[in-house]
Amino acid sequence: MKTKAVRLYKENDLRLEEFELPEITDEEILVEVISDSVCMSTYKTVILGKKHKRVPQDVDVHPIIIGHEFSGNIVQVGAKLKDQFKEGNKFALQPALNYKGSMWSPGYSYQYFGGDATYNVIPREVMELGCFLNYQGETYYEASLAEPMSCIIGAFHASYHTSMGSYEHRMGIVEGGKMALLAAAGPMGLGAIDYALHSDRRPALLVVTDVDAEKIARADMIFTAEEAKECGVELVFVNTQGIEDVPAHLRALTGNTGFDDVFVFTPIKQVAEQGDKILGRDGCLNFFAGPTDPSFGAEMNLYNVHYGSTHVMGTTGGNTSDLLESLKLTEEKIINPAVMVTHIGGLDAVAETVLNLPHIPGGKKLIYTHIAMELTAIDEFAEKGLTQPHFARLAEIVQRNKGLWCAEAESYLLKDWEV
The missing domain is CATH 3.40.50.720 (NAD(P)-binding Rossmann-like Domain)
Known part of the structure; x- marks a missing residue:
């Protein structure tokens, strides 16, 4: 299975590349990534490179896939996991692994496991820790945003x-x-x-x-x-x-x-x-x-x-319980993580977005990995829509929703956007 992914090689060196993923083992899962929201922690990782505590020292030889707030579909399940996970289902993910004292996490440490990619291999330890979750929600972006929301929930609980x-x-x-x-x-x-x-x-x-x-x-x-x-x-x-x-x-x-x-x-x-x-x-x-x-x-x-x-x-990240609480509150329409999102883009926009993140105004930047789309502020949809019908349609949808990203907007993007 080939994947397209944004990989880090060294400080400030991000590259969008296509490469072959290894065959999964009986204890691994192959997934299709649909959405990933960009975190300021990713920017910090990129500017620090191997100086970052979670980045391997051989990243220049074995580059890592960036992005850790992602969701998507289960494509292939290893033989030993078929009773827990089903192909075709959606998934959510808790990236704070804390596996046997290691600081390794997706988006910081793995060659084949990170959010800014079209396909990923989920390693054994993620399932072992209970951090790979079956997800029944309507949208992908809400599962992506469950991770940053879990950080907030964890902070409230930790007070x-x-x-x-x-x-x-x-x-x-x-x-x-x-x-x-x-x-x-x-x-x-x-x-x-x-x-x-x-x-x-x-x-x-x-x-x-x-x-x-x-x-x-x-x-x-x-x-x-x-x-x-x-x-x-x-x-x-x-x-x-x-x-x-x-x-x-x-x-x-x-x-x-x-x-x-x-x-x-x-x-x-x-x-x-x-x-x-x-x-x-x-x-x-x-x-x-x-x-x-x-x-x-x-x-x-x-x-x-x-x-x-x-x-x-101080707190950094949430745990799996916090993420499950976020998903539950979102599915029950009690909270709306879309309040955090101000920009939408495709995989081709990731590198520039991350490298310039502190200088891009607004809130969360939400990436859809299977489309090509320059990073665009939601409040700029209407202006772009004057010459591009797709943006006009998105503008019409979000204007009915307090200017916020929503399920209808995601559905339109995934079904009708030009890849």
Whole structure:
């Protein structure tokens, strides 16, 4: 079986190539990849090359396929797995393998296993760990986006709180508490807003900050104060650009008690320090953003750590349980991961997209691996549609859906786009 894939050879060296996949063993599965969403972690992997902890040192000789947020169809099942998986079914994937202490993961470490490809070989350890999942959902993109959503869900579950005189850590955000999402009008922040409003444990106050007026306006359009109120949440968006004392402004929104749960969505020292300064007693700060600088640091108030029981943690990725929760909530239409997506493209757009990811505005970039399509912002569909009928049809579909990607748009793309 031949595959087309985007492979990493060294720092900033990505190549779209066609090559032969090996025959699967009795404990492997051959899959067809349909969709993959581009993660900032992939950009970090590409700019670091073999300096990245998950990238093999011989990547220049044995290049790896990039991409780890993917979904598709099962093509061929190894003899020992036929009682668990059926050819023709869809699949979802949890890429955080943690296999026997190894940091290897698809999109970082494997020659024949990664999301930016037309076909893949799923290695034995993925099934052994229960990370390869039968998927019954309607769309492929929702299964791709289950991975980033699982990272958000895992972060919410990992937040913890304590009581004086007790050594028990109460896991999860404070139900009915006060939550702040800092620098959170980007894709992961939007996913976090969605989950905070619609999960079974919600804050009473949710404050979302950013410095980009357009992003805040889009977030406010997707998540209205009225909808939040129906969920029992007071939702407040704050553009911190130009505010002289951001921590004081944000604390005032809590009645100066501070926040129970704070999530920082950007690796910027100033924002991390803002997060520390707005914590209330026993407040938990999750530094969610992953920096590329191994010496990155910020100041924190140790007086409050000692006397106010404030604490700081970080999470990276979710587990399989988190991914299953994401899939369940999506299938039940409780959350809508499409809020994260702002661009659509084909396999031919991957290399340029990844290499320039920090400079491309908007949210998640969703790739369909079997089509050729330049990376295109959803809000540019109508303009392109003036000369290209396919884009006009996509524009018509998404305009009926709050400007968001949806099942109908995916179906049209997969059936009617020119390959």
